[in-house]
Amino acid sequence: xxxxxxxxxxxxxxxxxxxxxxxxxxxxxxxxxxxxxxxxxxxxxxxxxxxxxxxxxxxxxxxxxxxxxxxxxxxxxxxxxxxxxxxxxxxxxxxxxxxxxxxxxxxxxxxxxxxxxx
Amino acid sequence: xxxxxxxxxxxxxxxxxxxxxxxxxxxxxxxxxxxxxxxxxxxxxxxxxxxxxxxxxxxxxxxxxxxxxxxxxxxxxxxxxxxxxxxxxxxxxxxxxxxxxxxxxxxxxx
Numbered sequence: 001x002x003x004x005x006x007x008x009x010x011x012x013x014x015x016x017x018x019x020x021x022x023x024x025x026x027x028x029x030x031x032x033x034x035x036x037x038x039x040x041x042x043x044x045x046x047x048x049x050x051x052x053x054x055x056x057x058x059x060x061x062x063x064x065x066x067x068x069x070x071x072x073x074x075x076x077x078x079x080x081x082x083x084x085x086x087x088x089x090x091x092x093x094x095x096x097x098x099x100x101x102x103x104x105x106x107x108x109x110x111x112x113x114x115x116x117x118x
Numbered sequence: 119x120x121x122x123x124x125x126x127x128x129x130x131x132x133x134x135x136x137x138x139x140x141x142x143x144x145x146x147x148x149x150x151x152x153x154x155x156x157x158x159x160x161x162x163x164x165x166x167x168x169x170x171x172x173x174x175x176x177x178x179x180x181x182x183x184x185x186x187x188x189x190x191x192x193x194x195x196x197x198x199x200x201x202x203x204x205x206x207x208x209x210x211x212x213x214x215x216x217x218x219x220x221x222x223x224x225x226x227x228x
């Protein structure tokens with residue numbers, strides 16, 4: 001069974017940093033693009049970033065470029081999102097998803113809440 | 119404001135057929151495939167219709183997708199109470215070089 005489990009969320013002050021992790025199981029992790037997708041409270045879904053199989057290609061939505069960094073460790077079947085200079089507008093549930101969105105996101109984690117507030 | 123436009127709400131009675139539209143442009147729906155997602159209350163999104171217009175295992179055949187020009191549609195036939203959820207369309211956008219989501223449609227089963 002495919003499973004994606006996010007961790008590392010929580011409350012952080014504006015300007016602070018947080019690192020999200022996503023641990024994958026049940027599939028060959030290093031053969032898939034992976035993505036982060038977020039959902040602000042009461043709002044719709046927004047793609048944040050994606051990374052190719054070996055980590056050599058990374059893409060971001062404009063609003064997080066220069067602040068967020070996506071990475072992966074295939075030996076640990078893990079995906080990461082380093083978030084710096086966090087702003088109130090970054091408050092959201094962050095989902096780890098399998099795929100890059102060119103075709104589809106076919107598996108999703110349960111999501112992890114990030115709250116940016118003083 | 120989302121790149122892909124969906125109606126914010128839709129409704130139907132049990133057994134009815136409802137459709138949810140998703141409107142885009144030439145850089146996304148007009149030239150790329152569309153996938154659809156269902157998000158039940160307080161849960162993670164789930165793939166409903168993939169980019170090949172196929173249903174993943176476990177998705178009832180009451181759900182179907184279609185596309186014409188720069189618009190796509192999700193049809194749900196034989197509406198059931200458990201279909202009450204938010205529905206999102208997604209397509210790759212060549213101009214933005216990334217996937218774009220519709221704003222979501224909240225489906226209410228009356």
